Amino acid sequence: MFLETVRRRNPGLIAAAVALHQAGKIPAGTYVYDLDAVGHNARTLAAEAARLGLTPYAMLKQVGRNPDLTRTVRAAGIGASVAVDTACARATTSAGMPLGHVGHLVQVPRHEAAAVAAMQPAQWTVFSHEKAAEAARAAREIGREQDLLARIHADGDEFYVGHEGGFAADDVLAVADRVDALDGARLAGVTTFPALLFDAEARTVRPTRNAATLALAAARLRDSGRDVVVNGPGTTSTRTLATLAELGVTHVEPGHALTGTTPWHAVTDGDDDLPEIPAAVHVSEVSHHHGGRAYFFGGGLYVDPVLGRSPVHGLVGSDPDGLTRLPAELPPREAIDYYGQLDQERGSAAAGDTVVLGFRGQAFVTRACTAGVTGVSTGDPQVAGIWASDGSAVAWPV
Structure with a gap:
């Protein structure tokens, strides 16, 4: 391929x-x-993200959390990772990469919450009030207030099989109030996956219905007086960052773009x-x-x-x-x-x-x-x- x-x-x-x-x-x-090429790719992504005012987190599961590659990406300007699970969080932090985002796609198991809180993630995604309470309790016990992201969904959103879960987008204000009432956490924003998908027939990347859901929920939170993190992962590459910025996304998560292996990379043939x-x-x-x-x-x-x-x-x-x-x-x-x-x-x-x-x-x-x-x-x-x-x-x- x-x-x-x-x-x-x-x-x-x-x-x-x-x-x-x-x-x-x-x-x-x-x-x-090829670490030389990975460094080039990370620098390209970081520069475009900076131009658009976006914060990039590197997804490193697909490269086996390789420590040399992790350090290469960080040196090239992407300063934190997104962990697909707690094993990913342990590996990337052990390699010296700060933890930017955890809990999405895989929730943090109850008895690992304390260990994850000690890694001081910038954001922690939760799918339920039970998971929000676990994160808050773990953060409180080490004297932190943890920024949480609510994974949201609405009718018509697209999910890979087995990825489903989260809060109803229509309830986002009530979710925010309930999370903010926890000792040790606050609602910092919202997320979904995927915000973008590759369209094989059109040979390009398109926003999903999820992206519109995300934008509406973020707008409701902003209208209530909150500053909002809008996390929009999925088929991220340098060329998709402008689209994500236009959708109101603030945080992006390039993964396969670091090795030039997104679906879009597979179908280009020279000039494009x-x-x-x-x-x-x-x-x-x-x-x-x-x-x-x-x-x-x-x-x-x-x-x-x-x-x-x-x-x-x-x-x-x-x-x-x-x-x-x-x-x-x-x-x-x-x-x-x-x-x-x-x-x-x-x-x-x-x-x-x-x-x-x-x-x-x-x-x-x-x-x-x-x-x-x-x-x-x-x-x-x-x-x-x-x-x-x-x-x-x-x-x-x-």
């Missing part, structure tokens, strides 16, 4: 990935990130390329052959389904200058991804050859490693570190 985009716009990343794997510096089953450079590939290794197919190691072959099931190809070989492009077959989602397969009948693939794939990953739900690489842009690639998909260190070589 993204392999040709990487091949066209950042071929040095593919060459670096093959050379480093063949040298034993990257294990099979690793997401490899987005500013972000593609900065991610998945690296594996041919294990064995069977039935006319070359089997390569899995562990990280979860393809984000946002663009549906698309044909996948791999580049295979041991020489960066002599790679063969072969059709690849990945295991179905209901199967454990022990191996992927290459169509051996259409080309040669030897045991030990490197396999490079390009797709929209979600490293945090896999058992893959992640590796940030510096020096791709200068032709001197170096591995910054090897990390597990939860951001913890991996001893490599074994």
Whole structure:
């Protein structure tokens, strides 16, 4: 899905990935990130956000909370993270990134509220009064007043299956009064997800009905005399920030834009390329052959389904200058991804050859490693570190 985009716009990343794997510096089953390109992307996003008066938080789950990438993003001007869950909050704060937003999409479990409060998040999203009370109590116990965001919804809003929850938007003033009455918290604003979605037919990004709900709720809060944080995540990239600003959003959460892998990046073809450079590939290794197919190691072959099931190809070989492009077959989602397969009948693939794939990953739900690489842009690639998909260190070589 993204392999040709990487091949066209950042071929040095593919060459670096093959050379480093063949040298034993990257294990099979690793997401490899071009830290030079990530830094460029983060700077581009941060500059446009500053121009528009927006506050960006980096979403780092999809890169496995890689600490080297986290530090690269922070150094490039995005000063805080958004944590999809408490594991994400622990990993990004451990890497030195302040916690900007927590509790959205995944609520904070009751017995983890104290630990999260100690991380001093700038905002904490709640879906219910029970969760608001838990956050307030945890903040009060360490002498803080926590800014809370209410996740809101209205008829016609769009949610991914399993993401539903929150307060009725029509009740936002009553919600604000009830939250403000808590000792240890106040209502700072509202949020939803997704505020933007990629429209595959139009090949562009569009605001959702949720964005209109968000704007109306924010207006009601402002009319009541409150300053309001309006958090609008979803398919965020440099080119969508102006749209979000026009919708009244104040806080944005780029994630896949940091590696140039939003759905919009997948469909551009030259003149309409987005500013972000593609900065991610998945690296594996041919294990064995069977039935006319070359089997390569899995562990990280979860393809984000946002663009549906698309044909996948791999580049295979041991020489960066002599790679063969072969059709690849990945295991179905209901199967454990022990191996992927290459169509051996259409080309040669030897045991030990490197396999490079390009797709929209979600490293945090896999058992893959992640590796940030510096020096791709200068032709001197170096591995910054090897990390597990939860951001913890991996001893490599074994």
